[in-house]
């Protein structure tokens with residue numbers, strides 16, 4: 390049992406570290422990129438320089454941890470127009486988008 394808990398803990402850490410690219414199939418990655426341009430872009434700008442939503446360029450997100458970006462994507466920012474996306478994005482997908490926006494995926 391202990392061994393199992395330790396293994397699960399290690400797996401959670403690997404996921405939390407934003408090692409998401411392996412979890413998201415290439416075809417889905419292409420869809421997520423489209424979504425960032427179109428859906429996120431409708432508020433944050435197609436080029437992510439901001440609009441109704443704050444700019445989402447790499448340097449703008451550098452102040453946040455990957456985990457904070459993932460949480461913002463999944464839960465939104467209550468009291469602001471930033472909606473929660475957890476109904477259509479898994480945590481792995483949100484982690485992939487966070488890594489993509491933060492410039493960690495080449």
Ligand code: HEC
Pocket residue numbers: 424425428429430431432433441442443444445449450453458461462466469470471472474486
């Ligand atoms: C309806 C408009 C809207 C859409 C669509 C939208 N956002 Fe936002 N988002 C906002 C607003 C407004 C804020 C600023 C919230 C605040 O004041 O804290 C924000 C904040 C954020 C932040 C935090 C930025 C920071 O510097 O603190 C991230 C990350 C983010 N959005 C990612 C996304 C992603 C990824 C998508 C698409 C899946 C998305 N947003 C779609 C309106 C939107």
